[in-house]
Amino acid sequence: MAHVHLLSxxxxxxxxxPYPFDELNRMREAAAHDRFGIHTVVDTPDxxxxxxxxxxxxxxQHYHExxxxxxxxxxxxxxxxxxxxxxxxxxxxxxYASLRQAEYHPERTRTxxxxxxxxxxxxxxxxxxxSGRYLYSFxxxxxxxxxxxxxxxxxxxxxxxxxxxxFWPYGTLPAAKxxxxxxxxxxxxxxxxxxxxxxxxxxSSMRLFETLRMGRVPVIIADDWVPPVGPDWxxxxxxxxxxxxxxxxxxxxxxxxxxxxxxxxxxQTWCDWFARDVTFHRTVEWCLQxxxxxxxxxxxxxxxLLSPTHLKSVWRYAGPRRSVx
Numbered sequence: 001m002a003h004v005h006l007l008s009x010x011x012x013x014x015x016x017x018p019y020p021f022d023e024l025n026r027m028r029e030a031a032a033h034d035r036f037g038i039h040t041v042v043d044t045p046d047x048x049x050x051x052x053x054x055x056x057x058x059x060x061q062h063y064h065e066x067x068x069x070x071x072x073x074x075x076x077x078x079x080x081x082x083x084x085x086x087x088x089x090x091x092x093x094x095x096y097a098s099l100r101q102a103e104y105h106p107e108r109t110r111t112x113x114x115x116x117x118x119x120x121x122x123x124x125x126x127x128x129x130x131s132g133r134y135l136y137s138f139x140x141x142x143x144x145x146x147x148x149x150x151x152x153x154x155x156x157x158x159x160x161x162x163x164x165x166x167f168w169p170y171g172t173l174p175a176a177k178x179x180x181x182x183x184x185x186x187x188x189x190x191x192x193x194x195x196x197x198x199x200x201x202x203x204s205s206m207r208l209f210e211t212l213r214m215g216r217v218p219v220i221i222a223d224d225w226v227p228p229v230g231p232d233w234x235x236x237x238x239x240x241x242x243x244x245x246x247x248x249x250x251x252x253x254x255x256x257x258x259x260x261x262x263x264x265x266x267x268q269t270w271c272d273w274f275a276r277d278v279t280f281h282r283t284v285e286w287c288l289q290x291x292x293x294x295x296x297x298x299x300x301x302x303x304x305l306l307s308p309t310h311l312k313s314v315w316r317y318a319g320p321r322r323s324v325x
Contacts, residue, residue, distance in 0.1 A: 002040075002050045003050070004039055004050045005047070005048035005051045005071075007054070008023075009053055009068075010055075023084055023115055026116070027115060027279070030277070033277045035277040035278065035281075045075050050287055052082055053066050054082045080092070080093050080095070083095075084115065085098070089103065090108065090109045095112040095287060097111065097114050098111070098204035101224050106290075110286035111204070111229075113279070114209055116206060117209035117213060117274060118279060123210045125214055125267065126214075129190035131191060132191070133191035134159055134191055135192075135253065136192055136194040137188045137191075137194075138161050138162070139185050140200070140207065142163045143165050144200035144201045148198050150242075160192065162184075167181060193256060194252050195214075197218045197221065199222035199224070204222065209270070215263050215264070217238065218238075219239075219240060219248075223241060229286065230273055230282070231272070236265035
């Protein structure tokens with residue numbers, strides 16, 4: 001049993017860090033509804049075996065602000081990070097929603113789900129809903145990765161494909177339009193035998209976990225994706241190489257008969273590994289698997305900081321700090 005202290009390195013909300021406590025509040029909500037009852041939340045870091053920073057900011061900000069936090073400074077060997085960021089750099093040990101294979105170090109990191117997946121009210125499981133109207137579907141932005149454009153080019157009459165790029169930024173839409181898009185997203189998924197879950201900005205996708213929640217079969221199209229340890233992914237999902245997207249309709253037709261059993265396994269995987277009442281327990285268990293490595297930075301990941309993606313993050317983070325100085 002672990003005593004866990006949950007916190008964020010943010011001290012307040014400000015323009016450079018909007019909604020800083022959303023992920024922390026979701027993890028606290030998961031802990032309050034935990035059905036395992038093995039690990040407990042404690043109020044102070046001194047009473048904790050495990051200190052988990054649950055952050056909602058971009059990757060460079062994670063490491064600077066966590067490492068400079070007084071709790072991290074005094075309890076480095078017990079501190080880990082939970083990151084939902086699409087393109088993280090795992091300098092700190094912890095659980096990351098989206099890691100590339102080149103940046104995954106099993107002795108220091110685990111992949112997990114997205115906390116938002118259990119918080120989205122518009123994504124619901126309906127055991128009475130009938131799949132099969134569409135062989136497969138995809139509703140999402142195509143601009144985030146070329147594989148999504150390849151999916152849109154399939155032109156299959158047996159599929160529902162819808163590009164949401166024209167509707168972004170999503171938060172600026174009128175409430176009625178947002179609700180209509182959410183209803184469409186849920187309804188189409190429930191009417192689909194398979195739901196395509198291609199990579200976007202990151203290698204993982206919240207759509208994957210929402211699909212599990214709705215009890216539909218996710219088709220994972222992300223060559224660099226690192227699956228979370230534990231679930232039987234072969235039983236509940238299909239994984240297709242990005243280069244095979246042109247052959248996807250035929251591949252899925254060949255596996256249509258497997259869909260009912262896989263859909264049931266998908267729903268069970270959600271309930272056992274990613275639902276609100278199991279998320280805290282699973283996250284702590286993953287953290288305990290890598291906690292012996294929690295001794296600060298992982299220097300072997302530093303070369304990845306030179307990638308264009310992470311250099312842009314450094315520049316975005318440093319810019320406001322330079323202007324303040």
